Amino acid sequence: MGIVIVDGREIEIGDGERLNGIQAALRAGIVIPHYCWHPGLSVAGSCRMCLVEVGTRDPKTGHVTMLPKLAPACNTPVRDGTVLVTNSEKVARARAMVQESLLLRHPIDCPICDKAGECSLQDYHFQYGQPERRADLRPFSSRRRDVAANITLFVDRCVMCGRCVRFCREVSGTSELMVVSRGAHEEIDVMPGFPLDNPLSGNVVDLCPVGALCDKEFLYRQRVWFLRRHAALCGGCASGCSIWIEENQDRIWRIKPRDNALVNQWWICNEGRYGFGHVHSDRRLTVPLRREGGTAEPVEWQAAVAELPGRLSQAGRLAAVFSPFLSVEEAYLLARFMRGIDPEAVLAIGPIPRAGSDTSFPGGFVISGEKCPNRRGVEEVLAGYSGAAWRSGPLVSFEQLLGQLEAGRFGGVWVSGGYPTDWIDPPTASRFRGLRLLVVQDLFPSPLAEMATYALPGSALAERDGSYVNRHDHLQSVRAAVRPPGGVRPEGTLFWELLGRPGLYQASNVLREVAAEIRYFHVAGGSIPELGLNLKLNLLAEGPGAVARSSQSAV
Numbered sequence: 001m002g003i004v005i006v007d008g009r010e011i012e013i014g015d016g017e018r019l020n021g022i023q024a025a026l027r028a029g030i031v032i033p034h035y036c037w038h039p040g041l042s043v044a045g046s047c048r049m050c051l052v053e054v055g056t057r058d059p060k061t062g063h064v065t066m067l068p069k070l071a072p073a074c075n076t077p078v079r080d081g082t083v084l085v086t087n088s089e090k091v092a093r094a095r096a097m098v099q100e101s102l103l104l105r106h107p108i109d110c111p112i113c114d115k116a117g118e119c120s121l122q123d124y125h126f127q128y129g130q131p132e133r134r135a136d137l138r139p140f141s142s143r144r145r146d147v148a149a150n151i152t153l154f155v156d157r158c159v160m161c162g163r164c165v166r167f168c169r170e171v172s173g174t175s176e177l178m179v180v181s182r183g184a185h186e187e188i189d190v191m192p193g194f195p196l197d198n199p200l201s202g203n204v205v206d207l208c209p210v211g212a213l214c215d216k217e218f219l220y221r222q223r224v225w226f227l228r229r230h231a232a233l234c235g236g237c238a239s240g241c242s243i244w245i246e247e248n249q250d251r252i253w254r255i256k257p258r259d260n261a262l263v264n265q266w267w268i269c270n271e272g273r274y275g276f277g278h279v280h281s282d283r284r285l286t287v288p289l290r291r292e293g294g295t296a297e298p299v300e301w302q303a304a305v306a307e308l309p310g311r312l313s314q315a316g317r318l319a320a321v322f323s324p325f326l327s328v329e330e331a332y333l334l335a336r337f338m339r340g341i342d343p344e345a346v347l348a349i350g351p352i353p354r355a356g357s358d359t360s361f362p363g364g365f366v367i368s369g370e371k372c373p374n375r376r377g378v379e380e381v382l383a384g385y386s387g388a389a390w391r392s393g394p395l396v397s398f399e400q401l402l403g404q405l406e407a408g409r410f411g412g413v414w415v416s417g418g419y420p421t422d423w424i425d426p427p428t429a430s431r432f433r434g435l436r437l438l439v440v441q442d443l444f445p446s447p448l449a450e451m452a453t454y455a456l457p458g459s460a461l462a463e464r465d466g467s468y469v470n471r472h473d474h475l476q477s478v479r480a481a482v483r484p485p486g487g488v489r490p491e492g493t494l495f496w497e498l499l500g501r502p503g504l505y506q507a508s509n510v511l512r513e514v515a516a517e518i519r520y521f522h523v524a525g526g527s528i529p530e531l532g533l534n535l536k537l538n539l540l541a542e543g544p545g546a547v548a549r550s551s552q553s554a555v
């Protein structure tokens with residue numbers, strides 16, 4: 001263990017821990033301003049915003065010797081006895097000079113810049129800049145250049161931190177962006193005919209500390225101070241990336257990666273970033289319908305909740321299809337409900353959407369080919385209910401259920417959909433014909449919903465509280481980011497009411513129940529999962545190191 005002194009405060013660093021000055025200072029609660037450094041990229045040490053005084057304390061005498069010149073904290077590895085001074089007059093002067101030089105040629109177009117309100121240049125200017133501008137204002141210039149289908153570059157706003165260039169080299173491995181020209185004429189650019197075009201390209205917008213790289217989807221559509229940010233989970237694939245959903249009055253405007261060292265580090269893919277259109281689609285089902293004699297009529301939710309248990313119990317042998325978009329809690333409640341009516345009800349997992357194989361990037365990021373967030377969680381709930389350990393007992397797949405349907409085994413079936421795209425075609429839906437009762441809860445109209453006795457509007461992942469387990473057995477619990485459209489009753493609430501449980505549905509309480517009943521969800525050390533946690537399951541299989549990793553929370 002070593003001791004580093006930052007502005008007179010002593011902090012401990014572990015043996016073998018490799019921290020730079022910025023990271024060490026953060027540990028002491030001190031933020032050193034920086035542009036070019038990012039924890040997920042190599043160190044460039046080019047912007048000089050992080051200049052600090054650096055010295056060494058003699059372990060024997062305690063005498064401190066300071067270097068005569070300032071050094072970039074991002075490029076200064078700390079070790080036992082390192083002394084950093086971040087709050088001296090000398091450091092303040094250096095920061096002000098860096099700010100002044102960056103602003104000499106920076107267009108002052110904050111009123112129309114998307115980054116205003118979350119811009120490091122703006123924030124640092126107020127915090128560390130010169131009190132007055134000493135140079136004449138130049139004529140306004142803000143050249144714009146499209147570098148990608150989804151991204152535009154405001155050339156003159158760039159502070160040449162180079163994060164975007166390093167990202168394309170080190171993380172996506174595609175190297176589309178580069179620096180052209182030299183000195184004061186340096187610019188970011190792409191080769192003609194070779195635009196920025198990779199599945200992770202949107203991350204360069206997040207990396208840009210100023211408003212140089214902007215997302216065309218978001219450009220000029222919202223001011224950032226109107227947005228509320230919610231810790232959420234991407235449902236686009238089985239990687240289960242941690243994200244921020246940013247919304248204004250229940251309308252999602254953008255999705256950003258949320259740092260999670262255990263899952264996605266600092267990044268998300270474009271598919272997840274732009275994959276929220278379905279939440280606000282005009283096609284959403286919003287009225288519960290009951291079909292009698294071929295005619296579908298709207299039905300009050302209260303009436304549907306009152307009727308469904310009785311009608312299911314009269315239907316004969318039951319089956320339920322569990323969408324891999326259901327949360328752990330919802331799958332558990334639906335399983336309880338169906339098995340409460342018919343103890344031998346068949347519980348099958350719905351179709352697992354796939355798109356090729358996994359895509360891996362040099363930086364370690366992986367886009368899963370399995371396009372749903374909770375196959376693992378739903379499987380484990382169903383395995384728990386089947387009374388078999390998952391690895392020793394096969395689950396009923398959707399295909400197997402279809403086979404049993406055709407054999408006329410069932411009288412009533414509950415189907416949960418929730419897929420963001422159309423998921424069932426007419427020939428597959430026709431295999432559900434002939435049932436006494438078919439209940440479908442889904443986001444969109446479908447051939448199956450059209451023949452359902454009850455077609456119930458379902459909610460999107462962003463609209464519900466719940467927990468999801470990714471393909472590496474990593475459980476994340478999140479809260480709803482937006483309210484569902486009027487007329488929609490989220491799955492958890494509906495199942496809670498169908499079970500006749502008192503009070504309101506609370507996913508965290510259900511998760512405790514799941515953890516108590518199903519071994520897979522037991523968390524090592526006897527702790528009980530709660531919403532907001534970020535946990536590795538299957539810890540026993542992973543060994544004691546996994547327990548330590550599981551205690552980290554990214555929320």
Ligand code: FES
Nearest residue numbers: 034045047048074
């Ligand atoms: Fe250290 Fe840029 S952050 S030089």
